[in-house]
Amino acid sequence: MKGLVLGVDPGSLNTGFGVIRAEADRLTHLAHGRIAVSSRLPLELRLCQIYDGLRELIREHQPQTLALEDIFLANNVKSAFALGQVRGVVLLAAAQASLPVHLYAPLVVKKAVVGYGGASKAQVKLMVEQLLGLKVNNNHAADALAVGVCHLFHSRTLSFYS
């Protein structure tokens, strides 16, 4: 298991992030948090702040990969559209930094982190905290760390065959 991943959980108001390094059998947490934007700002300025925040994280931590959840279970067309806008900006920041993007279905993330695809959000958070040896106060950051952990576990699995 090897690599440095930036996990991101895009959201219209809170975009969670988590930076994790994997070496041998060890996961090291480097940073996590959320890029919070005000709902009172025009949408385009919110997107700007999210983009700038991600660029800054990429510059600071120089990750090798950006990991995201693949399918967003939007309640409706409007929220899918809103979330798509944020995800577009996240993908752009990754591409501009030549970061490969890896997408994982929510079920795959849960399975990788908890070992069970039907795990609850609380179980995922608890397991992320145990794996990384820290307390995460924010759900967006926990989701971002979870997809990062998932990516590192999958890279490990893949490397068995390489």
Added chain:
Amino acid sequence: MKGLVLGVDPGSLNTGFGVIRAEADRLTHLAHGRIAVSSRLPLELRLCQIYDGLRELIREHQPQTLALEDIFLANNVKSAFALGQVRGVVLLAAAQASLPVHLYAPLVVKKAVVGYGGASKAQVKLMVEQLLGLKVNNNHAADALAVGVCHLFHSRTLSFYS
């Protein structure tokens, strides 16, 4: 009626654009076309090309405003999500260039251009061609020009009261 607008019709594979100048009672077409991206490219690279294309258009034409259709009548959550990603990148490019973004509902665009909210796409295209004195071979570009024309007509209306 006064101003220089960049109308944009975002799309996953074809993003239409139209640049129109208004002076006194005259509309002048400066450019139109589409930013076409290959479906074989990874999504993040497609977003990069759309973003770069828009930045180039903004640099070249120095518009004062970016105009977009407000509500996307997505068939489903998946297409809303895909389109949202492109729109996020369009809005980012506008915000980074300090371009105000104006959104118009499809019905408002049709009403402004054709005079009738229930107009067909073909009618909108025909009217755009007549107003600007040109032939538009591409539907995405026609839609982008239409929202640009709509914006200029609305600025005119507003200026009566200012």
